[in-house]
Amino acid sequence: MSTNHLPPPKLIPQFCFSTVALRVSRSIDDTITPQLNALLPQSKYFAGSSRSPLCTQPRQISPSSCENFKTKVLFPYWQARADVLNYCASVATSPDPDDPELVLRQVESERAKERIVDERSDPYSGCFFSKEARTEMLASTVRQERSVEGIIRMRTWKLVGERCGEDGRDWETALDEWRKASEKR
Known part of the structure; x- marks a missing residue:
């Protein structure tokens, strides 16, 4: 072992x-x-100097x-x-408190609040996916x-x-x- x-x-x-x-x-x-x-x-698992298994079935x-x-x-x-x-x-x-990307996520979140959403010209403009926190x-x-x-x-x-x-x-x-x-x- x-x-x-x-x-x-x-x-x-x-x-x-x-x-x-x-x-x-x-x-x-x-x-x-x-x-x-x-x-x-x-002695139970190996036979002789060739060290070949005695059987193919696993032994108890x-x-x-x-x-x-x-x-x-x-x-x-x-x-x-x-x-x-x-x-x-x-x-x-x-x-x-030691998250190195915390400030970056906060800035992204603030920018997202200021974005102009026009779903008629861009149906995805209302979508905001913030970066996941490391926790x-x-x-x-x-x-x-x-x-x-x-x-x-x-x-x-x-x-x-x-x-x-x-x-x-x-x-x-x-x-x-x-x-x-x-x-x-």
């Missing part, structure tokens, strides 16, 4: 406005098959290894990403990231279920139960 994952980022508002930074590393999910393979004893991982992977690696990683998205969602709904763009990005996160977690949980044995829970239930158990510790 790899433990060389990046530490959680320092959560400051500027972090959220970096689209690249907001797409927090998904290295656990992106490498789930090798992560799960690492939980298998080498021991229940204790699976549980340890979920509680020590997967769920904490998912929680860290959820914390980032929750923090950035709160930034998106807060006032943004509005951030809110949209957070919504999109949460949607992607759900899809990725569903895919990862399916692979974990195939390799560890289905336990009848969906990923949301399993993560909630882990959170509750973690709070009691």
Whole structure:
């Protein structure tokens, strides 16, 4: 099991406005098959020095290894990403005094009030589309990231279920139960 994952980022508002930074590393999910393979004893997964797989079917991982992977690696990683998205969602709904385009939007808005609207000669002259505030763009990005996160977690949980044995829970239930158990510790 790899433990060389990046530490959680320092959560400051500027972090959220970096689209690249907001797409927090998904290295656990992106490498789930090798992560799960690492939980298998080498003698069970590879035969001889050729290191060819013994079978084409994925082997079941021991229940204790699976549980340890979920509680020590997967769920904490998912929680860290959820914390980032929750923090950035709160930034998106807060006032943004450092918005570099605030003055520009205010000037555009004032100009729009002074425009002469003649919809007979130009049916679009009454339309004014102000530039979106960066907090509005951030809110949209957070919504999109949460949607992607759900899809990725569903895919990862399916692979974990195939390799560890289905336990009848969906990923949301399993993560909630882990959170509750973690709070009691």
